[in-house]
Amino acid sequence: MITRFTFVALYLALASGFSIASPDVTSFDSTRAFEHDFYVQSNLEFTLLHELAHAVIELNDIPVLGGQEQAADQIALMLLIMADDSHNKDINPVVLNKLLAISGEWMIEWKNEKKDHQPVYWDTHPLAIQRFYEVTCLIYGSNPDKLESLRKESMLPVERAWDCDIEFEQTRRALAWLVTKVSDYKFNKSWKLIKSKDSKQLFSGRIKVVWIQPNNQEDQRIYTKLKTFNHLASVLTKLNDLLNLKNYITIYLEPFCRTPDAWWDGTKNNITVCYDLIKDFEKNSLLLPDLVKQLKSGIRN
Numbered sequence: 001m002i003t004r005f006t007f008v009a010l011y012l013a014l015a016s017g018f019s020i021a022s023p024d025v026t027s028f029d030s031t032r033a034f035e036h037d038f039y040v041q042s043n044l045e046f047t048l049l050h051e052l053a054h055a056v057i058e059l060n061d062i063p064v065l066g067g068q069e070q071a072a073d074q075i076a077l078m079l080l081i082m083a084d085d086s087h088n089k090d091i092n093p094v095v096l097n098k099l100l101a102i103s104g105e106w107m108i109e110w111k112n113e114k115k116d117h118q119p120v121y122w123d124t125h126p127l128a129i130q131r132f133y134e135v136t137c138l139i140y141g142s143n144p145d146k147l148e149s150l151r152k153e154s155m156l157p158v159e160r161a162w163d164c165d166i167e168f169e170q171t172r173r174a175l176a177w178l179v180t181k182v183s184d185y186k187f188n189k190s191w192k193l194i195k196s197k198d199s200k201q202l203f204s205g206r207i208k209v210v211w212i213q214p215n216n217q218e219d220q221r222i223y224t225k226l227k228t229f230n231h232l233a234s235v236l237t238k239l240n241d242l243l244n245l246k247n248y249i250t251i252y253l254e255p256f257c258r259t260p261d262a263w264w265d266g267t268k269n270n271i272t273v274c275y276d277l278i279k280d281f282e283k284n285s286l287l288l289p290d291l292v293k294q295l296k297s298g299i300r301n
């Protein structure tokens with residue numbers, strides 16, 4: 001179990017962002033990670049990529065070692081990191097803020113898990129706090145020289161940080177292999193995505209989104225907000241260009257689940273994302289800065 005001291009140190013590290021960072025990232029401003037809509041959109045993007053990773057694994061019979069939940073997390077995170085090639089030379093502040101928003105969400109969820117009930121150790125998903133370190137390690141591993149501050153600020157203990165570049169390399173290689181199995185593309189030597197064959201016309205499947213009309217004012221607000229997230233629409237367009245899908249995958253944005261969850265249903269080729277999950281992201285985006293302020297002023301409960 002994580003100690004209270006470590007827990008507080010991690011929050012403070014998250015809060016201070018890169019304020020005492022190495023010279024490489026002094027200009028990086030981490031406050032955007034906790035901007036309300038950016039935070040919600042980043043976590044929703046991660047959720048969609050995670051569920052789509054399940055879909056791609058199952059629909060293509062991809063063999064998985066190490067558990068499908070962890071594989072789905074790693075595919076989603078690596079797609080976010082590889083969305084541009086800046087990890088080769090510099091830090092992309094938008095991607096970095098996105099990953100901080102995602103790791104921040106895991107930290108808050110861990111706190112809620114511990115407060116509300118015993119963490120579920122038998123679950124197929126890693127614990128929220130493990131997912132926090134998983135995200136942080138992949139970010140750090142993508143560019144350890146420039147992101148030395150993550151390690152220095154105790155977001156990542158040295159024992160884990162040590163091998164994060166290897167973890168990143170292994171995950172990137174696995175993603176590169178996966179891309180050759182499920183698309184006409186491959187990564188070249190400088191990790192740019194290039195077209196390597198021309199078989200898209202054989203695959204009629206696409207990802208489509210079904211908007212379920214809400215029936216109350218609060219859900220209508222969420223519906224309207226989600227419709228403004230143009231970035232997510234462009235991510236889905238890019239994935240439709242990239243992936244060779246035999247089947248249609250339908251994403252339902254669902255106001256009536258009554259649980260803060262999202263899941264892939266392989267029997268129907270559906271992904272459901274509940275409005276309650278979006279509401280949780282909204283609540284947590286507000287919770288994190290306050291919590292950090294409390295911790296900074298010495299109030300720890």
Ligand SMILES: [Zn+2]
Nearest residue numbers: 050054069072
């Ligand atoms: Zn999952």
